[in-house]
Amino acid sequence: MDYSIGEFSKLIGISSFTLRYYEKEELIAPQHKKNGRRVYSEDDISWIEFIKRLKDTGMPIKEIKKYAKLRAMGKTTMNERMEMLIKHRLALKEEIEKLQEHLMKLDGKIDFYKREIDKEKNN
Template identity: 75%
Template sequence: MNYSIGEFSRLINISIYALRYYENENLIIPNREKNGRRCYSEKDVSWIQFIKRLKDTGMPIKEIQKYAKLRAAGDFTMNERMEMLIKHRTALEEKIAKYNEHLKKLNDKIDYYKVSIDKHLQD
């Protein structure tokens, strides 16, 4: 199925402005109809969802651009793309570990307050 820019925008929950920005940054290259209008496919849906995931997990836009360029170049870049994703995964795992440690410390402090408050109420 093919989508106009408006349909695609609603489907993936990204503004038309953001889609045009992504196109400007060469993150997505939509097909064009004979009249020049953008035309998006199901492959574009999964690609944009992947871009959003990379962005949401903290990959810098320059790295996403590099990945997109490699993807557009073809399958012979698969090793390099995989290495990029492995590197990003490692950085993400480190962040998650750090956030889990922060969460543990916050929970410890909350537990401390609960015990202290309960103790003061019983006195």
């Protein structure tokens, strides 16, 4: 099924402005009808969802752009794309570990306050 930019925007929850920006930055390459209007496909949905995931996990637009260019080049770039994702996964795991440490420290501080408050109530 093909979607207009407005339909596609609503479907995936990204503004038409953002879709045009992604196209300008060569992150996406929708088909164009003879009249010049953009047409998005089912394949574009999964690709946009993947771009959103990369962004949400902290991959810089510059890296996503590089990945998109490699993707457009086809299967010959699969190794390079995989390496990019492995590198990103490692950075993401490191960030998760840092966040878990911060959470543990906050939990410790909250527990301290609970104990101190309970002591005050019992006195």
